[in-house]
Amino acid sequence: MPEVLSLILGGGRGSRLFPLTKSRAKPAVPVGGKYRLIDIPISNCINSRLNNIYVLTQFLSVSLHRHIANTYKFDMFSKGFVEILAAQQAYDEQIGWYQGTADAVRQNIAYINREEPDEVLILSGDQLYRMDYQQLIETHRKSKAEVTIAAIPVPEEQTAGFGLMRMDDSGRVLSFTEKPKTAEARKPYYTPSTWIEKMGIPSKGRNYLANMGIYLFNTDKLIEMLNAPVPDKLHNAMLLPHDFGSNVFPNHVADRHIQAHLFDGFWEDLGTIKSYHETSLALGEPNPPFDFFSPEGPIFTRMRNLPASRINGAALESVTIADGCVIGAGSSVKHSLIGVRSVVGANCHLKDVVMIGSDGFETQVELEENRRLGRPHLNIGEGCRIERAMLDKDCRIGQGVRIRDHDADADYDDPAGRFHIRDGIVCVPRGAVIPDGLEI
Structure with missing residues (x-):
């Protein structure tokens, strides 16, 4: 039986990442041109020699199921697995939609008990970082803690979005506050x-030491804490805890040994359009904050049989380009990310653009059909000028389209659903069509 069982929390609706989460679960959102967010924690687990992994999700999980099934296959002798545990309705009235991080884990206690682990590692599915969890486990066992929380130092201006902890000289957590x-x-x-x-x-x-959303529990203590009622101010009653940061830790910090494990590498919560966009663009810089090229702790994903990308006389600067892309002659691409199977027409100018790419290449028959229907090809037509934008998978941008940089606080939804503006970033949703000559 595994000493450590890993649970990756797939998150809620991911409304702050809309429209990227319009048709997919948050862990299934593409990142880095060819990966998905779920690849980050799973790869960290595999690199840390933790091969027993459950992914807990409940919203739009079809593409996530498909990606995991096609990517993570362990041999019969290792007995490793990566499996989805989707929220489901049951006869037990306590079982239903996950109400928070703690509730999601509590609803799957039966699967934890089946594996009989000594410890349970709980991770988030929407963060970009590289960590050796064996170091976290070592801190946990040496301190004889019941729970260990990964913590990262942050400046005061960033504290509003995190749970904060206060420790004694040994690193034991004395108090905890949420955001x-x-x-x-x-x-x-x-x-x-x-x-x-x-x-x-x-x-x-x-x-300030911020909670990273990475927890290691002794299994028996985890079950005890999840089944111990805590005060609920909203309902003025004692209820089972629904969230680790809001309920479990603040109510058990005094009577449980909760230890902190400090981490100082790159770590970014990709929970908003702004953070996702900025982090994606930074990947193409000379010294990216997170390096997918690092031989230490490689990030794994599904293998694709794609040709090398083809650049036809285009100018590129600080750009990440995935497999199977075509960049047309006379185009310039600056400080951008170009995802798998992306096609950029001739004489286009892209700056600060995150382009997810496509699920497939168009056949000659499909190209002819596009012409007959007056429909733009995948993905960007000729003569476009696009700045500070995010183009989701399989979108069609017509010829001569202009997408300009907007004010940072701009927020707008096109009535026709062709685009959305979040934090001044123009987001073209998956499969959307932008007609020739449109200016946004």
């Missing part, structure tokens, strides 16, 4: 630079 909004609420969680640097991490003005 404090005021300076007064944050004040008790200020951590001196000397304490952080004593742990071997340079402070650099990052004096």
